[in-house]
Amino acid sequence: MTVSLVQKYNVPGPRYTSYPTVPYWDESSFSSKKWSATLLQSFNESNASEGISLYIHLPFCESLCTFCGCHKRITKRHEVENPYIEAVLKEWQLYCDTFPEKPIIKEIHLGGGTPTFFAPENLEQLINGIMAKAEKAKEHEFSFEGHPNNTTKAHLQKLYDLGFRRVSFGVQDYSDKVQTAIHRLQPFHNVAKVTFWAREIGYTSVSHDLVFGLPFQTLDNVIDTIEKTNSLAPDRIAFYSYAHVPWIKGNGQRGFKDEDVPKDDEKRKLYEVGKALLAERGYHEIGMDHFALKEDSMYQSFQEGKLHRNFMGYTASKTRLMIGLGVSSISDSWYGFAQNEKELETYYDNINRNELPVFRGHILTEEDLIIRQHILNLMCQFKTTWHYNEGNFKELHEVLDSLLEMSHDELLVIKPNSLTVTEKGKPFVRNICMAFDLRLKRKTPQNQLFSMTV
Structure with a gap:
């Protein structure tokens, strides 16, 4: 079949x-x-x-x-x-x-x-x-x-x-x-x-x-x-x-x-x-x-x-x-993320204490910032680029190797310093981004966290 x-x-x-x-x-x-x-x-x-x-x-x-x-x-x-x-x-x-x-x-x-x-x-x-x-x-x-x-x-x-x-x-x-x-x-x-x-x-x-x-x-x-x-x-x-x-x-x-x-x-x-x-x-x-x-x-x-x-x-x-x-809102400083309390009553309590109602967040590493830009490029322009001193990272060759099958399926085109999503590949842009997602690759979730990509 x-x-x-x-x-x-x-x-x-x-x-x-x-x-x-x-x-x-x-x-x-x-x-x-x-x-x-x-x-x-x-x-x-x-x-x-x-x-x-x-x-x-x-x-x-x-x-x-x-x-x-x-x-x-x-x-x-x-x-x-x-x-x-x-x-x-x-x-x-x-x-x-x-x-x-x-x-x-x-x-x-x-x-x-x-x-x-x-x-x-x-x-x-x-x-x-x-x-x-x-x-x-x-x-x-x-x-x-x-x-x-x-x-x-x-x-x-x-x-x-x-x-x-x-x-x-x-x-x-x-x-x-x-x-x-x-x-x-x-x-x-x-x-x-x-x-x-x-x-x-x-x-x-x-x-x-x-x-x-x-x-x-x-x-x-x-x-x-x-x-x-x-x-x-x-x-x-x-x-x-x-x-x-x-x-x-x-x-x-x-x-x-x-x-x-x-x-x-x-x-x-x-x-x-x-x-x-x-x-x-x-x-x-x-x-x-x-x-x-x-x-x-x-x-x-x-x-x-x-x-x-x-x-x-x-x-x-x-x-x-x-x-x-507001309650549950997420802030983005580019270098970090911070999410507000999700429960309305807890949010009010923080505000009444004159405290920012943040309950969790993440400070981006240098690697995070590079990967973030690649994923942003793919999601917004259907392409991304890299050079010796910009956009490069240690696992780049492994990432590109993992995308070869998608390349064979004509979903993307890989060149020495760029990757472009084809018209045929646009429905699969989330999958392509996942190849760059080093944190996801290093720790595959044991339970289903996300919706289906297509």
Whole structure:
């Protein structure tokens, strides 16, 4: 029996929003003192030249979506909004107290959870509180994630007035059966309404997030969803692979059986057909699972070799320093990572003691920094290079030897000083990155930590 490339290479693997990946952080040698040192180093190197990024995690949702892997707190009690905003602003003050000068904000992203769970006036209080301690970069990019069911025109107008120009709406799939399985019921009308509002107000980039491989999802479902999406012509589209990891997410993904989830070649066909339909409408593949029209800044960033990837995913605005505010958020100083407490009550306790709510992290070694750049190059540009004194590392020849079979399968091209992923190899970019992942190679996990790569 002939084994397809999907069957051959569909193994558990990281999505590489960081290197090292979180399960391979060296927490034993991490300390708040070391983290603060990397924070100041990065700030001093980059604040004046490129500014910094802020990711603000807003964890509350009114109901649980069973496909979601984000850290969230399910509640319908909106009195939780003000105490949380006050805590986030106190955390921001703790960071600002450590900076030698006023931070310049190049990028803000509101994620969740459901950012639009919060009332517009409370989001205004949050952003004004952040900016009271900072300056706005000339070419800043402020964005937020909106739930089509509860994003109001007032949300969109208020955030626009505060400088937001990009909004991402979670769509997933338009099939009633799929929506019921993932507990995310939202009609096409709601998505169309918020998309039109955003354009009417003046947002320059509207994105729709779609997911393939969801329970009960068929090829007809994907075609219908893509056609409806094309009719609204969002500037960007994220077409994600559903990460079926119920051993991590617990009961949230136990509302359906494993056999209800498309796998291997069946799942990959959903993506390939969807990708072809997007290409017909002028969408260009950007990095992994992302598409954009030529007019969008993400496409332009990709063409210019400036696309960046971090814990927020792909971004057209690269900064070396990204600070994560709020429960469970992860900060990245380039030289180190630090994650906030995951439990809301513990997060509040730290803030009330005037302590940064960091509970774990990792300080990158010289080797980590080299590998990180290679993986970032592959994820953002589908190629990487090395020379005698740059990008080279001791195990490079072993890494390239391990990729020879993928080269024979025409998934990549290896030259004396470079590696380029072919069009055929783009679906397997996570596998290619895994070959560079020295920490993963040195300590193969005994249990499945990651979702499947394809």
